Amino acid sequence: MSRPLTCIQLHLHNKNKKLVIQSSLRINETRNFILFFEKNEFQLSAKSIPTAENTMKQRSSLSLAISSILGGVLFATSSIAAPSETYKWNNVRIDGGGFVPGIIFNQTEPNLIYARTDIGGAYRWDETTKAWIPLLDWVGWDNWGWNGVLSMATDPVDTNRVYAAVGMYTNSWDPNNGAIIRSSDKGKTWQVTKLPFKVGGNMPGRGMGERLSIDPNKNNIVYFGTEGGNGLWRSTDYGATWAKVSSFTNVGNYAQDPTDVNNYLNHNQGVLWVTFDPTSGAAGSASQTIYVGVADKENAIYRSTDGGTSWARIPGQPTGYLPHKGIYDQVNGVLYIATSDTGGPYDGAKGDVGNSPPALAPGPISALFPPAVPIFILVIVA
Known part of the structure; x- marks a missing residue:
């Protein structure tokens, strides 16, 4: 018993x-x-x-x-301190806090690095302490979805400035719309501009980008590629206000699973990244040549040569893949693109990496590797 x-x-x-x-x-x-x-x-x-x-x-x-x-x-x-009238709360390390879809390096300040996560906020690298500093601990219960960070951009002109597109889900799981948050002190404090639509930092395709991009010649101009059919957006006042770029008409058409009844995998992954050709402008005047990647396997890459006034599909581009990453090499005059057959972040099977050589620019894009090359191949641009 x-x-x-x-x-x-x-x-x-x-x-x-x-x-x-x-x-x-x-x-x-x-x-x-x-x-x-x-x-x-x-x-x-x-x-x-x-x-x-x-x-x-x-x-x-x-x-x-x-x-x-x-x-x-x-x-x-013996290890319990005597209680005081006030308490100071600090972070503790919790491993397994989510996926890190993006690491963003500042182009002009050494060791200025940001990391964005899908559910755990954003971080800045501290070279002195060799530690990552959390930047979004101010996010509370009422706006919990802002711990999902879809994209970040660090300013190459004024390196104190940093931007983030925040929001967790584009379906009903997150009750709030997304926001663009901006900081002029490397993320110590933030200002918020709420958006009229949701942002999906933890939605399919979150590893693509960066969707936020700053004009390196005129840094008050910031672009944001959105999801869900909302198109390409632009700010001309350091992210304080935003307007849709009406001349950019391809809002993307790719969804991981169009039949998903939970409005998760059937999400349109939209406009994926924006990158500038710095040599097409001068300090204080807007860059004229801008490249944009779209979640459209047949019409993936677009270019503007008039500062974003008009846009055209680049002829001769590879088809059948999504352009996960795009970056312009201003030294060699090359646009590098890495692709995959799906939006990811966990189901890509094959991809392609290509460039547009200077001799052909602004002509066709040529493939560097056969289509069976996986997406994890990395092109390092000097």
Whole structure:
């Protein structure tokens, strides 16, 4: 016959505050013990309420139980600081906090690096402490979805400026619309511009981009490629206000699974990235040549040569793939593109990597590798 479990409560007093720790163990007979422990005086008193006859054997069990608990209390309370009137809360390391879809390097300031996550906020690298500094701890319960970061951009002109497109889901799972948040002190403080649509930092295709991009010649101009058929957006006042670029008409048409009834995999992954040719402008005047990647396997790459006024599909581009990444190499005059057959981040099977050589620019894009090359091939641009 199994014997009942004894419940032991420990009451730790300090002035008017009390910490109650409850534990339990099995002894010979049922008893309830109330142990009072005062931290400053290190005094322990025990009161037992027997539920079976008082025998010497039971008293021995009680004595052993109290000794065991007291040893644990002295050990545990030796490391407990006296409670104060106010408390300071800090971060603790929790591994497995989500996927890091993007790492963003500033082009002009060494060691200025940002990382964005799909559910865990954004971070900046601190070269002095060799640690990642969390930037979105101010996000609260009412806007919890802003811990999903779809894209980031760090300003190559004023390196204190950084932007992030935040929002978790584009379906009903996140009740709020997305936002563009901006900082002029490397993420210590932020200003918020709410968007009229949702942003999916944890939606399919979140590893593509970067969707946010700053004109390296005129850094008040910022572009944002959106999801869900919302098209290409632009700000001309450092991200304070935004307007849709009406002349850019391809909003994307690719969805991972158009039949998904949860409005997750049937999400249109939209406009994927924006990159500039810095040599097409001068300091203080807008770059004239801009490239944009779209989630459209037949019409993936577009270019403007008039500062975003008009756009055209680049002829001769590879088809059948999504342009996950696009970056312009201003030194060699080459646009590099890495593609995959799906939006990812976890189901790509094959891809392609290509470039547009200077001799052909602004002509066709030529493939560097056969189509069976996986997306994880990395093109390093010097």
